[in-house]
Amino acid sequence: MAEAAGLMEAPTLISSGDASPVSPAVLARIDALQVRYIRALDLRDMAAWAASFEGGDASYICIARENEEQGLPLAIMLDDNQNRISDRVQYVTKIWAGTFEDYTTRHFVQRTAEARRADGLFEVETNFLVAYTTTRGQSEVLVSGNYKDVVQVGEAGATFRSKRAVLDTAVLPRYLVYPV
């Protein structure tokens, strides 16, 4: 009996043939963006989270690898335009405020692959491990996974055109309030 779901290698965004060298200056901007992004989340600063995306068609999608591998479109969070990204800021800061059990996170990231596309944007893959701490003071792993990002790099710095957080964690240890 084939064991299809759950343990297969995740499909990669970047195939080895695409790997053209990316300059250290560009890599530094990409890494600075990723650090700015996780700092915003660890500070629960939703406005700063939203500000790391650029373009009307910018997207943030957080999806279980179980769905991703089987070609199922259903996500945990599916914000595929700038309006939805801005609505998510409203969900967290206005609509859900005062109801949920709060938690803080520490995101740890490691860039694992990058490639320059023909259109000048950069595709970047980054592992993440997110620890969370409850109001009772206990810390555990929230999720692990891999970001598949499309990054725009300019003189002033880098921004996400799209960010896809693919979660290895199929069964979440708690409901997610904040993006990953």
Added chain:
Amino acid sequence: MRISNADNTVNIRWPSKFNEIPKEVFHREDVYRLELERIFMGPEWHMVAHRAELANPGDYKTFQIGEAPVLIVHGEDGKLRVFQNACPHRGTQLATCPRGSGRKIECPYHRWTFKNTGELAGIPGVADFPKDFRKEDYGLRELRSAEVYGIVFATFSADAPEIDEWLGETKPYIAHFLDGDGDLTLLGYQKVLFDSNWKEYGDNEGYHAPLLHVAARLLRFPKTRGEQFMTTHAHKVNLTELPEPGDAGFLRDPSVIMPFDATKRIQASVIQLYPISLILRNHDTITMRFVFPRSVDCTEVHYAYFGRREDSAELSSYRARQASNLLGPSGFISLEDGAVFNRIHVASRTPGTVAFQKGVTGPITAPITMDKGEEATNLIRWERYRQTMGFERA
């Protein structure tokens, strides 16, 4: 259905007031063990899959009834069967992944193989077996099961009533929620743990105060007319139609709460099957919540989302965009529920009882119809629970 408590070693002093529930049932390990025996292994049906999750012959899904692992398999003959997920030889778990596919089912321990209809097919080393070994005695252990609009129900009990009797008046509503015939396609899953007893999840998932939900107020849910009814087997059907789409301009992308077809009424309706399964129709989102207890303190919920087979690519995408953000553990109008499940569980360690109040006027029995906002209907679930568990009122 009524079980004597004569041999009960688990004693709960049930309050004489009919609207009070003793908190200790939410955290006592001995109570939980008895629930597994009398409810999850007892004469109730459990929703374990929808055909769309295992659409082709050879496809399978694993799930649990209570703590018992089960394997749902789509046979070559087109029939969906539910088996114990254990080899009939030495009891090894057969499949470990949530879903998969294969021509045969093979046990990794001694390489016994089974057809996807359950019969034992191959046995290495059979020459050394006892003389009275009969291959036909060692097919996969099959549960009683039934398929209703593609939904697979199963039970370990020979005493559960026939499925149509057990589902009772819910059946036409199940059809209605699934747009008629249950010819669905799978859009995907959201899965989460709640640090909550399964009964706390059940008490507050099928019913919770709209007061909790800012989002529900944006949808004008509290001011919307609706009704709920309880069936004789303690299932709840809660039917609401939202009068008109709209969010008072709060959202920049209101597609999360707008209907695909603007001429259709928006449903926000729930069927909660005793003890713990849910089927929901909310906007264009068709959801089944498959639930099992992981322990007395933890409940696992698989939110499965579906479209219709005839959906256009546009409608399919619309459903996935809406379902992802609307109604799951991190959903726009549902995230707040989870906070309540967990908090009730922590506080259940304080002495005393919890009390239902809204809509409570006196003892009630099913079938009964009430306004959608009343919490009194949960008392019918609790009465079935009390009787099944054999707990006597003080």
